[in-house]
Amino acid sequence: MTADDFVKNILSKDLKVAHLVMGEDFRFGYHRQGDYEYLKSRKNEFKYELWKIPEVIDGESPISSTRIRALLSDGKIEEVNRLLGFPYYVEGTIVHGAHLGRTIDMPTINIMPEENKLLPPFGVYMTKVLIEGKWYDGVTNIGRKPTVGDDNARGVETYLLHASENLYGKKARVDVLHFKRPEQKFHSIEELKEQMAQDVKQAEVYHKCHYSLSKELQEAEKQRIC
Numbered sequence: 001m002t003a004d005d006f007v008k009n010i011l012s013k014d015l016k017v018a019h020l021v022m023g024e025d026f027r028f029g030y031h032r033q034g035d036y037e038y039l040k041s042r043k044n045e046f047k048y049e050l051w052k053i054p055e056v057i058d059g060e061s062p063i064s065s066t067r068i069r070a071l072l073s074d075g076k077i078e079e080v081n082r083l084l085g086f087p088y089y090v091e092g093t094i095v096h097g098a099h100l101g102r103t104i105d106m107p108t109i110n111i112m113p114e115e116n117k118l119l120p121p122f123g124v125y126m127t128k129v130l131i132e133g134k135w136y137d138g139v140t141n142i143g144r145k146p147t148v149g150d151d152n153a154r155g156v157e158t159y160l161l162h163a164s165e166n167l168y169g170k171k172a173r174v175d176v177l178h179f180k181r182p183e184q185k186f187h188s189i190e191e192l193k194e195q196m197a198q199d200v201k202q203a204e205v206y207h208k209c210h211y212s213l214s215k216e217l218q219e220a221e222k223q224r225i226c
């Protein structure tokens with residue numbers, strides 16, 4: 001579709017747009033013919049107001065979806081969250097998994113991300129989880145759980161610290177905060193259980209140090225815990 005057809009048929013006729021806000025590098029239409037100057041030249045004819053938003057520069061580069069996706073693929077989750085201005089998250093309905101966590105006394109919640117959802121590198125992450133207005137501290141495995149099978153679908157499996165509710169069928173949002181270790185295949189379920197116990201201990205410390213310490217705590221106590 002040409003830029004002219006898009007403005008005439010989509011923006012004006014179908015959407016009846018009165019106000020347009022665009023980034024300064026925005027292009028549209030066949031061969032990227034449409035840009036700010038083109039839209040500016042047609043605004044009186046189609047009676048819309050037009051605003052151009054300049055790029056936001058961080059360091060020597062603009063903040064862009066391309067830059068953030070590359071950082072996410074590299075596993076630089078803190079940098080991703082800083083540029084986004086909020087935590088990268090995965091959300092969905094809590095579904096039944098293989099119930100392996102329950103058999104080793106570490107029940108987890110499972111979310112199956114959409115097929116086109118861009119995930120960080122498979123591994124274990126410190127997370128915060130929002131379920132029906134309530135926040136939980138968590139430690140999350142993103143990946144395919146290779147210890148229990150070689151053809152598992154991608155999943156987001158989270159152990160919630162200090163939670164015992166039945167949460168199946170509820171909507172959850174998992175905010176990914178910090179990379180801990182890559183996903184790995186263990187030789188036995190017992191070895192997996194031992195590693196999960198270590199992950200949970202480290203998650204306890206992480207969440208206490210980053211979110212739970214009160215201002216009144218003495219510096220020596222902070223150093224001892226964190």
